[in-house]
Amino acid sequence: MNIEYIFLNTGLIAICADASVSVIYKAAKAAAVHKNDSSRNNVEFSSFEKITLIVTLVSAALLAAAIIVRGISSGHGPFTNMYEFSISFSWGIMLSGLIFSYRNRLLAVNISTMILSALMLFYARSLSSDISPLVPALQNSFLLSAHVFSAVIAYGTFAVGFTVSVLSLFNRGKIKLLLPDAARLEKIAYKSVIVGFPFMTLVIVLGALWADIAWGRFWNWDPKETASLVTWLIYALYLHTRVIRKWKGTKSSLLIIFGFSAVIFTFFGNYIFKGLHSYL
């Protein structure tokens, strides 16, 4: 059996199991907690939580191995079609969720990004995994890899912001007791944007550089280019409204959710709009 598929499927099974067990653990813990108990805001991981994080790390390593094996067998960075990019995107979400979860001592971040990552992997598995030869425009392996790798990091961190923003929107009424503190979630969302936004800028800059070399113009108002710009503008809007206008809470969370919707729109745009990026 293809070693790439072994790594990929093992990673997928591990992440699904990890996410399921973590959700059950958290639900059980929340049910056992008194409503005035502030332990939901604990800043240290329990032993069980540490194990779930280690399993996530192992899953990320397996996915990375699958990507590397594919890169070796294809002879170029594995970023040239939707199958390859979906796996990379999933890896980006997984890794970002793990890092933000660990640094902020909040397992809910890892749980939610594991779910998102697993969904992306299931989508990837529905696509053809055939290795296609590169058309002339894609034969610039370094820039191609750098451009798409930046997108993996940017989209991965934006996914963290999205998941915590969704959680913070639900942070009211009785559900509030099951979720981390809204202010803490909102801070994590902000941190995810200050990592993701520079990388999103790098995506656009490297993409423009590549377009200038391959297509003769650094900006063509191609649908995918324009959708990336829309994504960038929304996150720029978020930063300005949060920092200067002091927006917090629901308004900010909605803006981040809107921004991530633009990420998904950009990601799947190839299916809807034909343009220079239609490398399917």
Add this chain to the structure above:
Amino acid sequence: MALKKLKAILRSVKLAVVLIIILVLASLAGILIPQTDYQNVFYEKFGAIGYFLGFLGLFNVFRSPLFIVTSLLLFINILFCTISRSGKLAILRNENEFNGDPEFYDAGGKGAVVNLSGSDDYLTGRLIKIFAIFRYRARVSEYGDSILFNGVKNRISAFGSLIVHTSLLILLLGIFTGAFWGFSNQRFIVAEGETESVGFGTGVSVRLISFKDTYWADGTPKEYRSTVEILDENQIVLTQSVTVNHPLRYKGIKFYQSFFGPSAVLTISDTEGNLLNTKNIPLADSVTEGSFSRPVARFELSESGYSMAIISAAVNGHDPAISENELGVEFYDENGNGVSWIKLIKNRPSEIGGLVFTYLGKSRYSGFIASKKPGNIIIWASALLFLSGLAMVFYFPFRKLHAALVKVNDADYRLYIKLIAQNNFGGKEELQKIVEGLRKLTENSQDEY
């Protein structure tokens, strides 16, 4: 008064928010609504709605007045904002600003107070070391009985926001430079064996020696390669290949391999058999008749004053009107009126209007993008500045520390401390870490005192 109000609006973040929202919505329209110069198709398809969308400029959003004006307004907003906020660079001053009032260190509830024990020399030395761990080189001064500490870190990052916003203005400068002093020909077409002038006063011409396209086993394109000679004032200066991702550069002009297509080779002779001209004509346009799409070229016949269109067999199916060995030719008089239509059969001369035309067969043309963009280097510099500015603002933020060690009694002191961060980026968290470090100092100092 009105001018003041206008200035206030032009430099407001609220205006930036509104303009960005307009650009987002316009860009979404540009993605969802087909962008084309051939709007008549949509008028016919969508009727009144098509006319309405066309009136709003939504078929050509990115060149519409709405988009251009909004973008320019945003740049003006950035300019005014940048100028008005540059005054905040006064924050760079690393001086003692304490005025004797302990409220100075309260910072709107964001300051901290830590109780310490020890001699003033000991505590001063330890505090300097602790501040140094957080990369503050503290300047020590005295104010009455109090010892004051002032430090800054990442001083240059105070310019971060200014750099970010100025880089956007530099980007605009690069775009205008390219628009006014550069050129771009998106369809610079040269047939094999022919020479075409780049124009725009460059004195440069390109001769296509050969074009070759290769394919992978599954039929997808592998490489498009044009071998060309560059002539400068009719002298050959360079012979090189051009492929996708490897443009040719000469005197600031870049030639990008963009597309290719069929061409037709014709000779024109007089009735005595004297060869007047041989032309390899790129069939770079197309004409559609029913379901057939035929490559076509239109050109002037300088020898006779006539113009003609030559049409090749359809590329998308078996053409019943023109076979692979034939070429359709339509002639027009000086007024553009069609005067005749003939079919040229390969290698069979045909006389028309005193000239003899012979179709020799098919060849190929290569399509380049020929451009000179003096603004590009400015644009890349602005991109680098923007990224550098972002890194400064987010990852190496400017911080300013003020602390005062106030004597309570012989062995006890109270330390007032506050951090100033531009736009409060993460200052609170760092202050908490410093306070934790200071509290550990308190535990240790009891042992050492």
